[in-house]
Amino acid sequence: MSEIVFRKILVERFGGPEVLRTVRATLPAPAPGYARVKVLAAGVGLTDLMARSGDYLLQRRTPFTPGYELAGEVVDFTTADTPAPSWLRPGARVAAALTRMGGYAEYVTLPLWQLVPLPDGLDPHTAAAVPLDQLTALSLLDTHGRLRPGDTVLIQGASGGVGRAVSALGAARGLRMYGTASAPGARKALARYGVEFIDYRHEDFEAVLNDREPGGVQAVFDHLGGSSLRKGYRVLAPGGVLVSYAASGRPGRMVGDTLRAAARVTLLNLRPGRRTALAMVPREIRADHARYRAALTELLALAHTGTTAPQITTAPLTEAAAVHTDLARRALTGKAVLTTDS
Ligand SMILES: NC(=O)c1ccc[n+]([C@@H]2O[C@H](COP(=O)([O-])OP(=O)(O)OC[C@H]3O[C@@H](n4cnc5c(N)ncnc54)[C@H](OP(=O)(O)O)[C@@H]3O)[C@@H](O)[C@H]2O)c1
The missing domain is CATH 3.40.50.720 (NAD(P)-binding Rossmann-like Domain)
Known part of the structure; x- marks a missing residue:
């Protein structure tokens, strides 16, 4: 398991959309109980804009990477005390709501409990708009x-x-x-x-x-x-x-x-x-992992059948600043999703 070099969006100081900078970082092999996930899409919400401008109670420090939700593909993982669920394998498509920000990235490391498998055929861009x-x-x-x-x-x-x-x-x-x-x-x-x-x-x-x-x-x-x-x-x-x-x-x-x-x-x-x-x-997710997984599993299934599928607008991850600008102007139709695979 080698280090992965990847790009992510970093806020080094609070401010307008211009403070969203693309930087390079490395991801070491996952510790026991964690997986590395290649992010295919990350949802954008008003919370991210608030955090970026220093206006969000739960993100009062810089540097940080915004983004509370994503969909992606498992790269690799290491089990801890409990065996991995049978669906978990490299290449499995997953969604996650994060309890701390960090979704605007090409790769992330997440605890295994946070990963929920996508229903077969659910588009990861749509899935990334579901969790938060x-x-x-x-x-x-x-x-x-x-x-x-x-x-x-x-x-x-x-x-x-x-x-x-x-x-x-x-x-x-x-x-x-x-x-x-x-x-x-x-x-x-x-x-x-x-x-x-x-x-x-x-x-x-x-x-x-x-x-x-x-x-x-x-x-x-x-x-x-x-x-x-x-x-x-x-x-x-x-x-x-x-x-x-x-x-x-x-x-x-x-x-x-x-x-x-x-x-x-x-x-x-x-x-x-x-x-x-x-x-x-975020606090409710941390308090009850099993409930979080059951709820997100149900929501992804519902979105897949079309009943509650969010309408989305996609843009490349590197365009995060433009997406923030448009969201602030209410110039977007549907939920904004940043993609890494386009
Ligand atoms: N507690 C939690 O765990 C949690 C989780 C997720 C999000 N949030 C928070 O929820 C809020 C909404 O997030 P979001 O991503 O859904 O934001 P969003 O997509 O930007 O939506 C904000 C909404 O607020 C409306 N609005 C603005 N001024 C208003 C007013 N005076 N009266 C009524 N509506 C008004 C806007 O309506 P128009 O554009 O039509 O004017 C828009 O529909 C954010 O503060 C976010 O941080 C909290």
């Missing part, structure tokens, strides 16, 4: 939302990566859904999942829901923080839940806002009658 957004959607809907068919929910930012995943899985679960967004084409895209579109530039979601759902909704999924949390809590039905999973409403202030949102959510949860919850998927 769809595990987050599952966490919001099932772990924290505990929803039943026919329940009504509000999805903030329904046109985004996580928002689209919640909409797709919510449709599969028979939920009634409202979604805030502003992107061109969002109304049509959300209608596909039966989501009622609320254009947040022109409509106040609290006023819309008070009018159309006077009894309140069973869940609100919020990634904005600040006043949006207070308003989201107010539109809940008795027994409903407000799930906060980010505080990205004020770029440049997200670290402090995330801490304030966590405090607010914790305090609101002391009130009787309604619940609040914080969803932090």
Whole structure:
């Protein structure tokens, strides 16, 4: 097992897209319990942009390589105490959600527990768009939302990566859904999942829901923080839940806002009658490896059948800066995926 020389994207100082530099690195043979994976595709999300600009609570240090999700091919591995699963062999195609960033690379080393096999025939570019957004959607809907068919929910930012995943899985679960967004084409895209579109530039979601759902909704999924949390809590039905999973409403202030949102959510949860919850998927993955693997296996299978397959836009890994620029401008259709095999 020889060293592999490869390229990765490195952020050496926080800043704009221009700080995403392509550098060379080497990957030693894997330690026991680890595999080396040739990355075929890495998903891009708003979290990566936040981290790059120093605006993400869980990535406060440089240097680092962004990217929370990927699909690739196993190069080699070394087992530790437990035998390797029967599907694991060099060349096996896998997907993974990372618990620390690092996906924007041609090769990565990952613990064996983190690898989930791709269903035969699932395109790795599509697979790379599944892990983070769809595990987050599952966490919001099932772990924290505990929803039943026919329940009504509000999805903030329904046109985004996580928002689209919640909409797709919510449709599969028979939920009634409202979604805030502003992107061109969002109304049509959300209608596909039966989501009622609320254009947040022109409509106040609290006023819309008070009018159309006077009894309140069973869940609100919020990634904005600040006043949006207070308003989201107010539109809940008795027994409903407000799930906060980010505080990205004020770029440049997200670290402090995330801490304030966590405090607010914790305090609101002391009130009787309604619940609040914080969803932090990297932590949830670390806490229960078997559950993570089962969930991602199910999500990849669903994406393969087409029910929840994300719409993707691909670009070469070395174009990461241009992709960040486009994502910040909301100039991309679908989920951005960086590829190494094009
Ligand atoms: N807790 C976790 O474990 C976890 C996991 C994954 C992601 N996240 C976080 O989730 C957030 C979303 O990530 P993403 O990758 O899905 O981002 P994204 O694709 O960039 O989507 C962001 C969405 O926010 C919407 N938005 C912007 N301003 C809004 C407003 N005032 N009201 C309502 N919606 C608004 C945008 O809508 P338009 O473009 O239509 O205006 C867009 O749909 C990020 O903060 C990320 O860090 C958290």
